[in-house]
Amino acid sequence: MCLNSAMTSIKVSFSQTSFQARAEQLAATLGLELSLISSAVDNPNGYYLNLGPQGLSLVPCASKNHGPITCQFDGGANSHRRKFGGGNGQAIAKATGVSGKFKPGILDLTAGMGGDSFILASLGCEVQMLERNAIVFSLLQDGIARAAGSEDSSLQEIIARMALLSGDARTYLQCSMADDYVDVIYMDPMFPERKKSAKVKKEMQAFHQIVGADEDAAELLPLALERAKYRLVIKRSANAGYLADMQPSYSLEGKSTRFDIFALRKLPA
Ligand SMILES: C[S@@+](CC[C@H](N)C(=O)[O-])C[C@H]1O[C@@H](n2cnc3c(N)ncnc32)[C@H](O)[C@@H]1O
Numbered sequence: 001m002c003l004n005s006a007m008t009s010i011k012v013s014f015s016q017t018s019f020q021a022r023a024e025q026l027a028a029t030l031g032l033e034l035s036l037i038s039s040a041v042d043n044p045n046g047y048y049l050n051l052g053p054q055g056l057s058l059v060p061c062a063s064k065n066h067g068p069i070t071c072q073f074d075g076g077a078n079s080h081r082r083k084f085g086g087g088n089g090q091a092i093a094k095a096t097g098v099s100g101k102f103k104p105g106i107l108d109l110t111a112g113m114g115g116d117s118f119i120l121a122s123l124g125c126e127v128q129m130l131e132r133n134a135i136v137f138s139l140l141q142d143g144i145a146r147a148a149g150s151e152d153s154s155l156q157e158i159i160a161r162m163a164l165l166s167g168d169a170r171t172y173l174q175c176s177m178a179d180d181y182v183d184v185i186y187m188d189p190m191f192p193e194r195k196k197s198a199k200v201k202k203e204m205q206a207f208h209q210i211v212g213a214d215e216d217a218a219e220l221l222p223l224a225l226e227r228a229k230y231r232l233v234i235k236r237s238a239n240a241g242y243l244a245d246m247q248p249s250y251s252l253e254g255k256s257t258r259f260d261i262f263a264l265r266k267l268p269a
Helices: 017-030 076-084 091-096 115-122 134-148 153-160 169-175 202-211 217-227
Strands: 011-014 047-052 055-060 106-108 127-131 162-166 182-187 228-237 250-253 257-263
Touching: 011 017, 017 047, 017 134, 047 202, 055 134, 055 202, 076 115, 091 115, 091 228, 091 250, 091 257, 106 115, 115 127, 115 153, 115 162, 115 182, 127 134, 134 153, 134 162, 134 202, 153 162, 169 217, 182 217, 217 228
Parallel strands: 011 047, 106 127, 106 182, 127 162, 182 228
Antiparallel strands: 047 055, 228 257, 250 257
């Protein structure tokens, strides 16, 4: 798993002593310094990781920047989208070929905070997720663990369909067997940063700082095309060019995002 230079200055902290042991373990796993909150916040433009009753959060040291970033499936935007997002009528469902009759197995090469995978799992798909950024992986792993322990049995069923692996998708695809196909491969690499744009949410700016620009995303494309049985779906910013300038079979355009679809075989009826 990778830690870039912006991440090595991040400290791990905890808000109650009951979280200290887990924080120590996380700091050791990530190779980061464990500290009390009072000294974790000493980098005005930076972040710290905090373990507390709300789970694991990435917190800006200067609280005016934005609130803590936590992976949450039992509330917030993910929960709202699961309940009111439009089911199989959503663009992501159409793009991946999800229907009442067909629930493709999905390999999400760029899991991030798991929002897209969660929607696909909530529509009935088994989803395998890959994430290479150590901090993002830890936030997602924590969100999944908390949701798995929820008392909401339908949420538990969705989470049981989500499997998370740490590591680089390129290596994963390169090491998979020649006849190891996945129904649908999905990827959503970081968009190039729109500098000085008020439209880029503060949380997304934080993500850019932690993750970077996924400059190598184009390298995944030929590997994914070899492994996808029915489709490769690439999520892009609405105004971005095609990944690696490769024209897809067709696109589904939304207000701010677009799904480029490489249709490789007819979907099962
Ligand atoms: C824009 S975010 C994905 C957001 C996600 N779709 C969601 O709904 O939360 C892109 C993520 O992909 C990860 N990523 C990019 N390239 C990767 C690769 N080759 N292997 C594994 N993870 C990768 C980045 O670390 C980042 O966390």
